[in-house]
Amino acid sequence: MSTLKYTVIKTTKRIRIKDIAEKANVSIGTVDRVIHNRGEVNAETKAKILKILEELDYRPNLLASTLASKKTHEFAVLLPEVSNPDAYWNKPLNGVREAAAELQQYGVSIKLHQFSQNDPASFAAKANLIMESKPEGVVLAPFFFRESNEFVEKLNAQQIPFVFIDSNISGRNKLSFIGQNSFQSGMLAAKLFDYSLPPDATILIIHFGKELDNLNHPKQRERGFYNYFETKTGEAFEKLYSFEIETANDPRFFEMIDKKIEEIGGVSGIFVTNSQVHRIAEYLVTRNIQHVRLIGHDLVRKNAEFMRAGVVDFLICQRPEEQGHQAIQTLFDHIILKKQVRTDNYTSIDIVTKENLDYYKEFNLSNYGTN
Amino acid sequence: MSTLKYTVIKTTKRIRIKDIAEKANVSIGTVDRVIHNRGEVNAETKAKILKILEELDYRPNLLASTLASKKTHEFAVLLPEVSNPDAYWNKPLNGVREAAAELQQYGVSIKLHQFSQNDPASFAAKANLIMESKPEGVVLAPFFFRESNEFVEKLNAQQIPFVFIDSNISGRNKLSFIGQNSFQSGMLAAKLFDYSLPPDATILIIHFGKELDNLNHPKQRERGFYNYFETKTGEAFEKLYSFEIETANDPRFFEMIDKKIEEIGGVSGIFVTNSQVHRIAEYLVTRNIQHVRLIGHDLVRKNAEFMRAGVVDFLICQRPEEQGHQAIQTLFDHIILKKQVRTDNYTSIDIVTKENLDYYKEFNLSNYGTN
DNA sequence: CTGAAAGCGCTTACAG
DNA sequence: CTGAAAGCGCTTACAG
Numbered sequence: 191m192s193t194l195k196y197t198v199i200k201t202t203k204r205i206r207i208k209d210i211a212e213k214a215n216v217s218i219g220t221v222d223r224v225i226h227n228r229g230e231v232n233a234e235t236k237a238k239i240l241k242i243l244e245e246l247d248y249r250p251n252l253l254a255s256t257l258a259s260k261k262t263h264e265f266a267v268l269l270p271e272v273s274n275p276d277a278y279w280n281k282p283l284n285g286v287r288e289a290a291a292e293l294q295q296y297g298v299s300i301k302l303h304q305f306s307q308n309d310p311a312s313f314a315a316k317a318n319l320i321m322e323s324k325p326e327g328v329v330l331a332p333f334f335f336r337e338s339n340e341f342v343e344k345l346n347a348q349q350i351p352f353v354f355i356d357s358n359i360s361g362r363n364k365l366s367f368i369g370q371n372s373f374q375s376g377m378l379a380a381k382l383f384d385y386s387l388p389p390d391a392t393i394l395i396i397h398f399g400k401e402l403d404n405l406n407h408p409k410q411r412e413r414g415f416y417n418y419f420e421t422k423t424g425e426a427f428e429k430l431y432s433f434e435i436e437t438a439n440d441p442r443f444f445e446m447i448d449k450k451i452e453e454i455g456g457v458s459g460i461f462v463t464n465s466q467v468h469r470i471a472e473y474l475v476t477r478n479i480q481h482v483r484l485i486g487h488d489l490v491r492k493n494a495e496f497m498r499a500g501v502v503d504f505l506i507c508q509r510p511e512e513q514g515h516q517a518i519q520t521l522f523d524h525i526i527l528k529k530q531v532r533t534d535n536y537t538s539i540d541i542v543t544k545e546n547l548d549y550y551k552e553f554n555l556s557n558y559g560t561n
Numbered sequence: 562m563s564t565l566k567y568t569v570i571k572t573t574k575r576i577r578i579k580d581i582a583e584k585a586n587v588s589i590g591t592v593d594r595v596i597h598n599r600g601e602v603n604a605e606t607k608a609k610i611l612k613i614l615e616e617l618d619y620r621p622n623l624l625a626s627t628l629a630s631k632k633t634h635e636f637a638v639l640l641p642e643v644s645n646p647d648a649y650w651n652k653p654l655n656g657v658r659e660a661a662a663e664l665q666q667y668g669v670s671i672k673l674h675q676f677s678q679n680d681p682a683s684f685a686a687k688a689n690l691i692m693e694s695k696p697e698g699v700v701l702a703p704f705f706f707r708e709s710n711e712f713v714e715k716l717n718a719q720q721i722p723f724v725f726i727d728s729n730i731s732g733r734n735k736l737s738f739i740g741q742n743s744f745q746s747g748m749l750a751a752k753l754f755d756y757s758l759p760p761d762a763t764i765l766i767i768h769f770g771k772e773l774d775n776l777n778h779p780k781q782r783e784r785g786f787y788n789y790f791e792t793k794t795g796e797a798f799e800k801l802y803s804f805e806i807e808t809a810n811d812p813r814f815f816e817m818i819d820k821k822i823e824e825i826g827g828v829s830g831i832f833v834t835n836s837q838v839h840r841i842a843e844y845l846v847t848r849n850i851q852h853v854r855l856i857g858h859d860l861v862r863k864n865a866e867f868m869r870a871g872v873v874d875f876l877i878c879q880r881p882e883e884q885g886h887q888a889i890q891t892l893f894d895h896i897i898l899k900k901q902v903r904t905d906n907y908t909s910i911d912i913v914t915k916e917n918l919d920y921y922k923e924f925n926l927s928n929y930g931t932n
Numbered sequence: 933c934t935g936a937a938a939g940c941g942c943t944t945a946c947a948g
Numbered sequence: 949c950t951g952a953a954a955g956c957g958c959t960t961a962c963a964g
Binding site: 578579590621625626629631 | 940941942943944
């Protein structure tokens with residue numbers, strides 16, 4: 191009752207420009223000039239003010255400063271088009287939207303540009319539009335290697351900071367990368383098979399998409415997958431096969447798979463290296479094939495449905511909303527708050543199953559209401 | 562080059578009090594009075610202003626309003642003491658700290674009160690201190706059922722909104738609950754055993770702690786665990802046994818386990834229903850018992866270490882930092898922003914393994930630096 | 933090179 | 949019941 195014992199988290203003893211000015215015997219205008227380094231200040235006074243600033247650990251009041259400056263900060267975002275609300279790329283976009291709403295009151299405005307996933311030229315065209323609009327910062331998914339490099343070169347030339355989202359290109363002087371470590375996620379997929387299948391099981395790895403290079407998630411995931419089994423010691427190795435499918439829209443899609451499976455003498459497990467795993471789920475259901483362990487990526491609606499139905503066993507996910515949100519936040523921290531930011535931001539590698547599916551944000555319907 | 566095609570996410574066309582005032586032919590003071598409902602306004606003018614407010618969808622500028630009002634908002638937080646930096650309860654606390662730092666500039670100040678996990682009286686004492694300090698909102702872990710109820714009754718009497726964190730008590734007029742759905746997390750643990758052990762395996766469930774009731778995570782997890790196997794059809798059931806250990810500090814701890822395992826004729830899997838799984842890991846290492854599938858909860862340092870060493874196979878986690886952060890944010894949203902908030906907030910149920918361990922925030926060391 | 937003044941959108945006494 | 953004024957901490961021309 192008497193011995194008050196508690197901790198106050200973060201006390202505020204705000205130092206204002208005015209306090210600095212008084213201590214230095216100058217006007218607040220002069221202090222402001224040195225804080226923002228906009229010259230025209232006597233070297234001596236400047237030094238004196240700088241010292242006081244340091245001593246008193248002055249932190250500007252962000253509220254006041256953004257309120258006073260009607261300045262607005264423009265960021266540009268370059269992402270793939272989304273054909274429907276269930277598409278994967280809608281998720282990072284939602285994260286971007288969230289961040290946009292939060293930072294709006296600080297004068298941040300975000301322009302979204304979208305390119306076609308089948309058309310590198312559209313990427314380049316949008317990149318040019320972005321350059322013309324001279325944004326203060328850029329978030330991009332470096333989807334096409336060549337075009338991304340060209341874009342990033344221009345950004346560097348103009349000293350515009352940029353953040354890679356989803357995929358990374360190294361050595362390009364980026365501000366930050368935010369996405370999944372695909373190699374590790376491949377390792378994890380392998381482990382899940384290893385734990386849930388007998389040692390001599392046959393596993394088929396399926397890639398969807400064309401022109402896969404080593405920058406892509408699929409190839410990195412495959413590398414991680416093989417790596418897990420290669421470094422596993424003591425036990426028999428599983429039998430592993432890889433298979434590439436250009437597009438699931440090919441009418442002969444099912445027959446191709448039939449043939450492949452026959453060729454390798456049946457399968458116990460299938461690993462799809464991207465979010466298209468629902469295509470294989472469809473195949474298994476149609477062909478009435480049961481007891482095949484099926485693992486893929488990303489919590490898009492169709493994958494969730496096949497998971498609920500018990501066809502997809504595990505989905506490995508990467509928090510795409512968080513990626514979008516964090517990319518914008520990183521730009522804000524660097525440009526407006528002048529904070530140090532992290533160069534590499536790997537998002538968590540989540541294992542989603544039927545049992546925890548509903549606890550991943552994406553599918554949480556709002557449940558406002560009474561107690 | 563020419564057809565600019567982009568979307569601006571969130572445009573701001575700020576309506577100010579001044580705009581409302583002009584449209585209503587009154588002064589901004591009057592508008593302010595109706596906005597804050599502090600009476601003394603002619604009924605007719607009030608109606609008129611209300612209508613304009615609605616029409617123009619007026620949103621107050623949070624920056625300006627917090628800057629102008631030197632008002633400070635005090636929240637109180639009641640959590641268990643943390644004996645060392647690796648303790649579980651340090652994690653929600655870090656989330657609280659994060660939120661405190663972010664909301665500081667809005668005048669939010671947070672007082673932290675901590676009780677002993679072995680002493681219900683200390684909980685009650687701290688609760689009284691909180692009542693005396695008359696905070697605007699409270700976050701609490703309802704650790705002791707009786708004492709929590711008493712506290713919550715007083716809060717309700719004073720109309721102070723409160724948020725439960727970690728555990729929930731239903732029907733107490735809470736503002737919100739933030740934590741894990743333990744029943745589901747138990748189901749998930751069961752599934753992981755089911756996938757990775759043969760159908761007739763023997764599994765031992767171990768609870769640490771005393772006086773476990775149905776409100777606790779452990780019992781709920783156990784219920785979910787049994788439920789999974791009970792509802793599983795078609796295959797043989799695993800053999801399941803439960804075992805309660807009051808404290809791992811008991812010198813006869815290892816012998817107790819020896820005896821139990823002998824009694825049930827050996828085990829293939831052990832499930833520990835809380836973060837103490839490292840105790841069992843120690844046991845297995847000391848006794849040199851291998852090939853036992855070991856699953857537990859929460860990413861505390863010791864658990865992570867035994868996971869890296871390959872002794873713990875899976876950890877089921879609940880994002881404790883997020884819980885702390887969100888609890889404070891919820892109070893802020895309700896009290897300052899007057900937003901509608903969610904009554905139940907279940908955090909994700911994460912499956913952590915050796916392969917994705919490093920991608921869970923808690924153990925990400927900072928990697929500031931160059932590209 | 934430096935100071936004084938107006939203003940950002942809101943809140944808070946104060947006068948009438 | 950209502951308006952006018954000062955002030956929150958900062959920014960931005962402007963005058964000297």
